[in-house]
Amino acid sequence: MTLNSRSTEIRNLFDRIAPVYDSLNDWLSLAQHRIWKQMTVKWSDPSPGDICLDLCCGSGDIALMLARQVGSAGKVFGVDFSCQQLAIASERTQNYYPPLSVTWVEADALNLPFPNNHFDCATMGYGLRNVTDIPHCLQELHRVLKLGAKAAILDFHRPSNPALRSFQEWYLEKIVVNAAKYLGLTEEYAYIAPSLDQFPIGSKQVELALQAGFATATHYQIASGMMGVLVIAK
Numbered sequence: 001m002t003l004n005s006r007s008t009e010i011r012n013l014f015d016r017i018a019p020v021y022d023s024l025n026d027w028l029s030l031a032q033h034r035i036w037k038q039m040t041v042k043w044s045d046p047s048p049g050d051i052c053l054d055l056c057c058g059s060g061d062i063a064l065m066l067a068r069q070v071g072s073a074g075k076v077f078g079v080d081f082s083c084q085q086l087a088i089a090s091e092r093t094q095n096y097y098p099p100l101s102v103t104w105v106e107a108d109a110l111n112l113p114f115p116n117n118h119f120d121c122a123t124m125g126y127g128l129r130n131v132t133d134i135p136h137c138l139q140e141l142h143r144v145l146k147l148g149a150k151a152a153i154l155d156f157h158r159p160s161n162p163a164l165r166s167f168q169e170w171y172l173e174k175i176v177v178n179a180a181k182y183l184g185l186t187e188e189y190a191y192i193a194p195s196l197d198q199f200p201i202g203s204k205q206v207e208l209a210l211q212a213g214f215a216t217a218t219h220y221q222i223a224s225g226m227m228g229v230l231v232i233a234k
């Protein structure tokens, strides 16, 4: 897999935090991130027997939620370019009986190893903000989805409410970074706040999705506007 230098930096960052990623997310969000992810899965509208894609799957939270929805007749592909995140995801899958129908694929979201019109639904949890070319990522997602298929894309969102925006900034810069400091991961977690500043707001995400060819695009704010889910259909 050939990655540009920025993508390599991001992949290495998520390789480094893989061992503590899940537990820190639970602590730092008071396990609320699992609720936000479950909402995202529901918005992708999976059915039993579907073939689903979880893009930027990381340690597999959302892919495993999808697998429980589609059952043994279905199939979920969790895609990430971080081998250390995928190793955690693969380890977690061993603990399931009956086994979940999930395959972990090490690949670049900007160059997916799947044919056109392949997936019945897709999810992306906190991935779109981290890819280096958002329009290209949306075009790849459009390419691999079947006509009429839905995708739900969860990520941070800057609240419009000034008090909540200040709280989010304070929480990320003080609580999150200080927690990561104890694990020697200050730089990795300090990456989150500035990544939000570069990330398009909901209305711009809708515009980018329509430009990528999606027929419909709606952005829903959740968690008091601190998170958002872009729901798109091909």
Ligand SMILES: C/C(=C\Cc1cc(O)c2ccccc2c1O)CCC[C@H](C)CCC[C@H](C)CCCC(C)C
Residues within 6 Å of the ligand: 017, 021, 024, 025, 028, 029, 030, 032, 033, 126, 168, 171, 172, 176, 188, 189, 191, 192, 226
């Ligand atoms: C899974 C979440 C965010 C994605 C994400 C998580 C990370 O650990 C990273 C580490 C390094 C780089 C990037 C990321 C990354 O994109 C959401 C849960 C974890 C958040 C760090 C928690 C932030 C919570 C809200 C800002 C405030 C929550 C208020 C609380 C419920 C009272």
Ligand SMILES: C[S@@+](CC[C@H](N)C(=O)[O-])C[C@H]1O[C@@H](n2cnc3c(N)ncnc32)[C@H](O)[C@@H]1O
Residues within 6 Å of the ligand: 007, 010, 011, 014, 015, 037, 055, 056, 057, 058, 059, 060, 061, 062, 079, 080, 081, 082, 085, 107, 108, 109, 110, 124, 125, 126, 127, 130, 131, 132
């Ligand atoms: C914040 S984590 C989210 C992981 C998981 N979806 C979750 O909800 O916890 C972002 C993930 O995106 C992956 N990622 C970022 N850019 C990528 C790309 N171009 N191709 C594949 N994976 C990518 C990272 O390796 C990382 O595992």
